[in-house]
Amino acid sequence: MKINKIISGVFSLLILSSFIGCTEIEDHPDGRTDYSDLFTTNRKTYTYMNQCYGWILNYGMNYNYTMLAGCTDEAKDSWELQNGVTRKWNEGQLSPFSNPLEGIEGNPENYNYYYQGIRACNIFLANIPTASVYSEDIRNSFKAQVLTLRAFYYLQLVKRYGGVPIITTPDYDYTKVKRGTFGECARQILADCQAAIDIPTVEEWGWRSLDKENYRHVMTKAICAAIRSQISLYAASPLYNDGTITWTEAAEITKKSLDDCLANNYELYKKQPNATAGYSPYDVYFYSRTDLPVVNDKETIMEVGQMYMWNYAGLPTTDGQTDAGACPSQELLDAYEVVNGDMTESYPLLNLESPYLDANHLQPNLNSAVQGLYNQAKPYENRDPRLKASIYYDGSKLNLETGALLSTKTGGNCALDPSNARYTCTGYYTRKFSHYKSGRSGNLDGYFKEFRLAELYLNYAEAANEASTTGTVPNDAVDAVNAVRSRVGMPGIPYGLSCDQFRLRIRNERRVELAFEEHRFFDVRRWKILDQTDKVITGMKANSDGSYSRFVVDNNRKAYSEKFLLYPIPGDEAIRLQNASGTNCQNPGW
Secondary structure (H helix, E strand, O other): OOOOOOOHHHHHHHHHHHHHHOOOOEEOOOOOEEOHHHHOOHHHHHHHHHHHHHHOOOOOOOOOOOOHHHHOOOEEEHHHHHOOHHHHHHOOOOEOOEOOOOOEOOEOOHHHHHHHHHHHHHHHHHHOOOOOOOOHHHHHHHHHHHHHHHHHHHHHHHHHHOOOEOOOOOOOOHHHOOEOOHHHHHHHHHHHHHHHHHOOOOOOOOOOOEEOOOOEEOOOHHHHHHHHHHHHHHHHOOOOOOOOOOHHHHHHHHHHHHHHHHHOOOOOOOOOOOOOOOOOHHHHHHHOOOOOOOOOOOOEEEEEEEOOHHHHOOOOOOOOOOOOOEEEOHHHHOOOOEEOOOOOOEEOOEOOOOOEOOOOOOOEOEOHHHOOOOEOOEOOOOEOOHHHHHEEOOOOEOOOOOOOEOOOOOOOOOOOOOOOOOOOOOOOEEOOOOOOOOEOOEOOOOEEEEEEHHHHHHHHHHHHHHHOOOOEOOHHHHHHHHHHHHOOOOOOOOOOOEHHHHHHHHHHHHHHHOOOOOOHHHHHHHOOOHHHHOOOEEEEEEOOOOOEEEEEEEOOOOOOOHHHHOOOOOHHHHHHHHHHHOOOOOOOOO
């Protein structure tokens, strides 16, 4: 069994409860509550503001130390052998009264949980105009942070549930609460973030701003920009698009978000590592924590908890490792492009319109352009450098200091063994976020990047392409993708592709660049292609004669039908909303 962890949100709730408990709160005859005594000193005001942060989760490995990748076509989680959460999800055990990904250690029931955070923010925002603070700069700073937090919590809700009730006051008549549309929620999120950006505060755009008492990066304007970028992209996407936000507006918002971050000294992490530290800046970036003051990492916009890759998604050669965790799929490996020897040309490995010739994905539909560059007997040669930075495969270096190699062959040090959770079930292990020196004696793995600049580049590229009225991808959309690719020396995507062609390329680029960062789960849903991606997982067996064979790992997944595009509204909540509105408020299919 995996070790249980106490999430920071629960801890914050306990602090908040004890803080409020020692202050007398007046209740009015009409049911309103007087919170003014909670804001009578700067210290009390700060304490309450600080508690509003308590509903940010660690994400990354937030599902009882399991990664969300195992609920996508990125990976098959080895912990499914012990009936882990991804097994329950993939078996289709989701229902309005039970969500395998919620109510477990590390990830509470999201709907009620985030509304608790929103209520705390509403209480604070209602009282900050008259709260006791040392200066107006502090008042402005506190208000901006909590507006951003409220927007962040609503973003987490709508990504999972679609439109939800919009509540912006501490006290409200629940019998009149109605479910908002996705567009209405998006507008609220955008407004909160813009209001925070427009407030003159003592906070900087960069995450240099630090709550030194808690060693916590505060919610800054850059986080507002990232939230605005993501919510506008989602609102224009097929699943969520209700006509409120068009692709044209999404392109404008994502461009402004990207430009504002660039203008405030954000840039992709490009510090070249020495030969024993990593393959590339992309490699090192994910096992490194943001540095204070900013010297190397000017890419991270929001960072949360530390990963525990060595223990729960690690190699069996690591002292203390308990399971292999999210074992990358062959489908993910196939997404990494093929390059020529001098990295001047690159091509998708597969035909992106129809990547496989059979339902079990054992017959890849190879792109004719890779002939002569891709050797099926040496499948990991001449590939996008992000592959070896993100994934351990047969023949990978265990670490760059000793040069020792990983072997998934029978009898190898990291052998393929679907019957043992400590060993890979696909022929691959996750390398991203991992530090090769991590182990029982200390965790050096990376911290999860909730928002980073590369996402903003890709958000804009996608929105700009979809907004095009010419049928051809705009050059600046291509430039945005190529800025991300250039970090690892990947050749640029050419100009002049049709919008349809570029759509396939940008979706594949997101799959590669953002692998294991919890984007794939939501991307395939907002694009409404879940039924094309999440049916089958395959792997690769390294044979003793040096050849490689694809094999089916799991072709019995059930969480891909249309109803799985959104979480169901929790059953009790759906009933309350229906009683209040007189209409069915449950998501389709539930």
